[in-house]
Amino acid sequence: xxxxxxxxxxxxxxxxxxxxxxxxxxxxxxxxxxxxxxxxxxxxxxxxxxxxxxxxxxxxxxxxxxxxxxxxxxxxxxxxxxxxxxxxxxxxxxxxxxxxxxxxxxxxxxxxxxxxxxxxxxxxxxxxxxxxxxxxxxxxxxxxxxxxxxxxxxxxxxxxxxxxxxxxxxxxxxxxxxxxxxxxxxxxxxxxxxxxxxxxxxxxxxxxxxxxxxxxxxxxxxxxxxxxxxxxxxxxxxxxxxxxxxxxxxxxxxxxxxxxxxxxxxxxxxxxxxxxxxxxxxxxxxxxxx
Numbered sequence: 201x202x203x204x205x206x207x208x209x210x211x212x213x214x215x216x217x218x219x220x221x222x223x224x225x226x227x228x229x230x231x232x233x234x235x236x237x238x239x240x241x242x243x244x245x246x247x248x249x250x251x252x253x254x255x256x257x258x259x260x261x262x263x264x265x266x267x268x269x270x271x272x273x274x275x276x277x278x279x280x281x282x283x284x285x286x287x288x289x290x291x292x293x294x295x296x297x298x299x300x301x302x303x304x305x306x307x308x309x310x311x312x313x314x315x316x317x318x319x320x321x322x323x324x325x326x327x328x329x330x331x332x333x334x335x336x337x338x339x340x341x342x343x344x345x346x347x348x349x350x351x352x353x354x355x356x357x358x359x360x361x362x363x364x365x366x367x368x369x370x371x372x373x374x375x376x377x378x379x380x381x382x383x384x385x386x387x388x389x390x391x392x393x394x395x396x397x398x399x400x401x402x403x404x405x406x407x408x409x410x411x412x413x414x415x416x417x418x419x420x421x422x423x424x425x426x427x428x429x430x431x432x433x434x435x436x437x438x439x440x441x442x443x444x445x446x447x448x449x450x451x452x453x454x455x456x457x458x459x460x461x462x463x464x465x466x467x468x469x470x471x472x473x474x475x476x477x478x479x480x481x482x483x484x485x486x487x488x489x490x
């Protein structure tokens with residue numbers, strides 16, 4: 201700032217010694233400049249050599265910092281934090297309304313997966329029909345005509361949400377799961393579904409599934425997997441950590457099936473985390489950590 205000020209001073213015409221300011225000709229253009237005498241006065245108020253002036257942050261900046269600090273402390277007290285750097289950045293993004301924008305997009309993704317298995321109207325299928333429900337109807341028709349079917353369902357990240365709703369809808373149809381349609385394998389890779397959704401769907405209908413396996417990164421690797429590889433300071437952890445800490449509407453540290461801390465850890469997550477941990481402990485081999 202001081203160098204910029206000196207540059208302005210050096211380029212500003214100065215009054216000759218003893219000449220009054222009124223002797224200067226009136227400018228013929230509309231642009232106004234700071235008076236040269238005022239600039240000279242400002243320069244005279246510079247700190248001595250070797251001493252730097254400390255800028256005073258505006259009150260709004262201090263208020264913003266206080267808001268972040270309170271949110272971080274609250275999460276540490278509730279044990280819903282994601283490490284110091286991750287938690288601070290999540291709360292900074294939340295204060296900047298990234299949770300509103302990103303949360304809207306994330307909720308839309310989840311809603312699309314859920315609504316794909318809603319009821320379809322009667323009649324000939326058209327573009328307005330729900331694709332997931334239509335697929336199940338076609339599978340049921342094929343099984344009735346050609347014999348029972350075995351399915352292998354593989355989902356990565358948000359694909360796990362589709363699989364959860366697929367199984368839930370198939371079970372709701374009554375005569376689909378079982379003799380006509382058998383699910384041989386369900387393989388979920390870093391699933392982005394919540395623990396609550398998993399418990400309500402796949403865990404509830406596990407008898408219709410021969411083999412269920414969930415593949416997660418260890419918590420150590422998940423924390424060392426920055427969201428943007430070439431800009432790790434933007435967020436130091438994985439996308440699943442960001443979804444859990446910022447984008448889920450249930451609040452910070454929503455339990456996700458793809459986070460090892462919510463499936464095999466000893467702390468963290470919402471009330472569903474403890475239930476999922478117990479579920480996997482009773483079924484050795486169904487949770488695989490890399």
